[in-house]
Amino acid sequence: xxxxxxxxxxxxxxxxxxxxxxxxxxxxxxxxxxxxxxxxxxxxxxxxxxxxxxxxxxxxxxxxxxxxxxxxxxxxxxxxxxxxxxxxxxxxxxxxxxxxxxxxxxxxxxxxxxxxxxxxxxxxxxxxxxxxxxxxxxxxxxxxxxxxxxxxxxxxxxxxxxxxxxxxxxxxxxxxxxxxxxxxxxxxxxxxxxxxxxxxxxxxxxxxxxxxxxxxxxxxxxxxxxxxxxxxxxxxxxxxxxxxxxxxxxxxxxxxxxxxxxxxxxxxxxxxxxxxxxxxxxxxxxxxxxxxxxxxxxxxxxxxxxxxxxxxxxxxxxxxxxxxxxxxxxxxxxxxxxxxxxxxxxxxxxxxxxxxxxxxxxxxxxxxxxxxxxxxxxxxxxxxxxxxxxxxxxxxxxxxxxxxxxxxxxxxxxxxxxxxxxxxxxxxxxxxxxxxxxxxxxxxxxxxxxxxxxxxxxxxxxxxxxxxxxxxxxxxxxxxxxxxxxxx
RNA sequence: GCGGGUGUAGCUUAAUGGUAAAGCUCCAGCCUUCCAAGCUGGUCAUGCGGGUUCGAUUCCCGCCACCCGCUCCA
Numbered sequence: 001x002x003x004x005x006x007x008x009x010x011x012x013x014x015x016x017x018x019x020x021x022x023x024x025x026x027x028x029x030x031x032x033x034x035x036x037x038x039x040x041x042x043x044x045x046x047x048x049x050x051x052x053x054x055x056x057x058x059x060x061x062x063x064x065x066x067x068x069x070x071x072x073x074x075x076x077x078x079x080x081x082x083x084x085x086x087x088x089x090x091x092x093x094x095x096x097x098x099x100x101x102x103x104x105x106x107x108x109x110x111x112x113x114x115x116x117x118x119x120x121x122x123x124x125x126x127x128x129x130x131x132x133x134x135x136x137x138x139x140x141x142x143x144x145x146x147x148x149x150x151x152x153x154x155x156x157x158x159x160x161x162x163x164x165x166x167x168x169x170x171x172x173x174x175x176x177x178x179x180x181x182x183x184x185x186x187x188x189x190x191x192x193x194x195x196x197x198x199x200x201x202x203x204x205x206x207x208x209x210x211x212x213x214x215x216x217x218x219x220x221x222x223x224x225x226x227x228x229x230x231x232x233x234x235x236x237x238x239x240x241x242x243x244x245x246x247x248x249x250x251x252x253x254x255x256x257x258x259x260x261x262x263x264x265x266x267x268x269x270x271x272x273x274x275x276x277x278x279x280x281x282x283x284x285x286x287x288x289x290x291x292x293x294x295x296x297x298x299x300x301x302x303x304x305x306x307x308x309x310x311x312x313x314x315x316x317x318x319x320x321x322x323x324x325x326x327x328x329x330x331x332x333x334x335x336x337x338x339x340x341x342x343x344x345x346x347x348x349x350x351x352x353x354x355x356x357x358x359x360x361x362x363x364x365x366x367x368x369x370x371x372x373x374x375x376x377x378x379x380x381x382x383x384x385x386x387x388x389x390x391x392x393x394x395x396x397x398x399x400x401x402x403x404x405x406x407x408x409x410x411x412x413x414x415x416x417x418x419x420x421x422x423x424x425x426x427x428x429x430x431x432x433x434x435x436x437x438x439x440x441x442x443x444x445x446x447x448x449x450x451x452x453x454x455x456x457x458x459x460x461x462x463x464x465x466x467x468x469x470x471x472x473x474x475x476x477x478x479x480x481x482x483x484x485x486x487x488x
Numbered sequence: 489g490c491g492g493g494u495g496u497a498g499c500u501u502a503a504u505g506g507u508a509a510a511g512c513u514c515c516a517g518c519c520u521u522c523c524a525a526g527c528u529g530g531u532c533a534u535g536c537g538g539g540u541u542c543g544a545u546u547c548c549c550g551c552c553a554c555c556c557g558c559u560c561c562a
Contacts, residue, residue, distance in 0.1 A: 008555065016499055016513090022553075028535055029553045081562075149562080169562080205560050206489080213561075267562050289561090380524065401521050429515095433523030440523095451521060461522070468523070 007209055010369060017441060019043065019368060020211065032207035032214045034361075039442055042393030042423060044218075044364045048197050050390050051220045051358065054245050055195050062193035062222065063186055067174025069199060070155065070165050073321055074314055078307025079173050079300065080268065081150060082166070082321050151201045151215075163319060167201035172355060174198075175223045176300045179338055190340055190351055191234065193224035197360065211361045212288055218360040225351035227342070228298065231271070234354045235295045239274050242293055242356045246276065246363070250388035251370050255279045257287065269299035276358075278366040290366055291358035298350040302329060305336040305350075367391055371443060377468070385443030386466055389486040394444040395422040396482055399435050401451040403428050411450040414460070414475065421479065422488055440465055446482060 014020035019040035023033035036044055056064045076082040150169050156162035168174065175194045182194055197220045207213050226234045239258065246256055261273040273294040277287035309327035317323040330336055339348045371385040389395065398415040400407030408428050415426040425444065427435050432449060439447050449461040459472040462481070473481050 006555085011554080012499070025535095025553090027552090031553070202562085209555080269562090377523075382524085399522090403520090405521095407521095431520070431523080431525065433525085435524095436522080437524050449522065453521095463522080470522075 010365070011210055013372065014040070014368070020365075032204070033216060034211050034214065039393045040364075043368065043387075043391060044360060046391045046393070047360055047364045047367060048220065050249055051245070051360070052195070052197065054241075055193075055220075055222050055356075059193075061188070061191060062195055062224070063182060063188060064195045065175060065178055065182070066198065067171065067178065067196060069168050069201075070153075071168060071174065071177070073163075073165060073319065074307050074310060075173050075177060075304075076150065076166050076169075077310065077321050077324060077326060078303045079176075080303065081169055081173075149203050149205075151203055169202045170200050170357075171196045171198045171219045171221045172223060172296075172300070172357065175221065176304055176338075179225070179301060183340065190342065191224065191226040191230065193222050195220070195222045197221075211365055214361065217362075220358045220360050222354075222356045223296075224354040224356075225340070226354065228349060228352045231295055231297070231352035231354060235272055235293065238354050238356050239293045242291060242358070243276055246278075246290070246366075249367065249391060250386070251278065251366065255281075255366075255370060259287070267294070269294075269296050271295040271297050278362075278370075280366070280369060288362065289359075290363045291356060293354070293356045296353040296355050298352055300353060301338040301350050302333055302336075305329065305333055305338050308337060382437065382440060384440035384465065387443035387445070389445045390488070392443045392445050393423065394425045394439070394442055395486050395488070396446045396448060397425040397427060397435070397439045397444050398448045399426075399432055399450065400428050401432055401449050405452065406455070407450050407452075410454060411448075414448065414450070414478070418479065418482070421483065422486065436463060436468075445486065448478070 011020075015022075015037075017039055018037035021035045021037055022029045023035050024030045052064070056062050073082070151167040153165055153167060154162040155165050175196055178194070182188060198218065199216060200219050201216050204213055204215055207215060211217075222238075224234060224238060243256070243258055247253060255278055257277050257279070259275045259277050261270075261275070266273055273292055275289045276291040276293070278290050279287050303326070306326045306329050309330070310324060313324050313327070314321075333339075334350055335348045336350070338350065340351050341348050367387070368385070371387045371391075373384055373386055375382050375384075385392075387393075396418060398411045398418070400411040411428070412426055415424050418424040425439070427438070429435070436447055443465070445465050447463040447465075449463065451461065453472075454460050454475070458475050460475060460478065461470045462473050462478075463470045
């Protein structure tokens, strides 16, 4: 179906149609950063809305939040990011394979915990007799290079008195630290979820093709809190729900799959994880992750209880995270400040968390690529985007068949009326066939054409994008007709 | 970060050590009563910086960005 076979085709399509541009392009671009254009911003916004509708609006057991990107530094100490997001890496000069220095130093085969960057730098590793795991050469390493995977910034305009902060590397922690607030303010009862959509920042060592791995990106995350023991069931439930969401919005089944993570692939906090993957039709044809659904257990809430106990040390060291060890967990941590009291069971516990975490930018691109199609119509090539109506940037376009006889005024009025309900586009330029095709390229589901007959019987032609079929609809029934077809 | 490749108009391509060409798109107008028709006119380009040269888009160097592969992937 889709004739896109190279990433270049997608980049070109995105730019040509105003979906995605390179950031700061007139200055030569900025690596890994992209901007959404006029159609792209609508598409992405619709992806967000569809996610929010499915995960929050349509459910009784999920509420939303919108947290700040800047958070207390201890958040990232507690979550593990401050320590585990910093690595010292050396590269083999012979085979260019990069390896974490602590792995080399310990000659460790198995997974080891990350260590703090300052400690790693201070250790002054001697790599002269270490073996490259890539090619077996000995001592052919570059100087160790430190990598900080979180962006740093400072708060406070006075440089001498400012505080280093991180840009959040995930939205999830904002939800965990608001767990208590939501419990206290909304009468939710476990099982329930808290959802958030927002930007996150990760200083990736390597970015990847187009917008698949960027350093600034948008996440849609749900933290679904449940009683321990019910977590496996809820994990399966969300896995199915989230997979179906993509299908319901028009992703072709053959391009979507679920892939379970192997045990050694799991993050330090996760008990289980499955990825929703999309088969992008270019490059090596690799399946790319759109979303991960993880069982994060009670790790995060327990860590934040430790973080709360660490606050005094934080003040004592004047906020130097590297001088702080997270305080030990309380003996009765299950009754701690982030615990949940179950009224029916008269029991306190730390909830388990199921986390569906979706990449908004990645799925936006997947919807775009999956909708792209080319077909032959009367010997002419027709390019179109077969967006699901909920995702289409423009829902309907209104044309006068010709630019005279009062038809433009009638068409303009219809368009203005409909703008109250959805994105509606007016166009009177050139042949009507060309206007239809232009809307096909933008993925607009319906075109309405006002002609001479409209003045006689008040009907207009409704032309459907995918089939190109037309039917005449009375203008007074038009809004209802479209809202039913568009499901809005 | 390594290796390889690429960079000319919005897009696709052309050409050249000496005025950068075309098609499509786009814009204005004419004509047009249902699927990219036609006519007229118009806007828009050698990624950035340096070097060689009388003259560089072309040759050389550096930078930036993108693509492929390696690597990374919480």
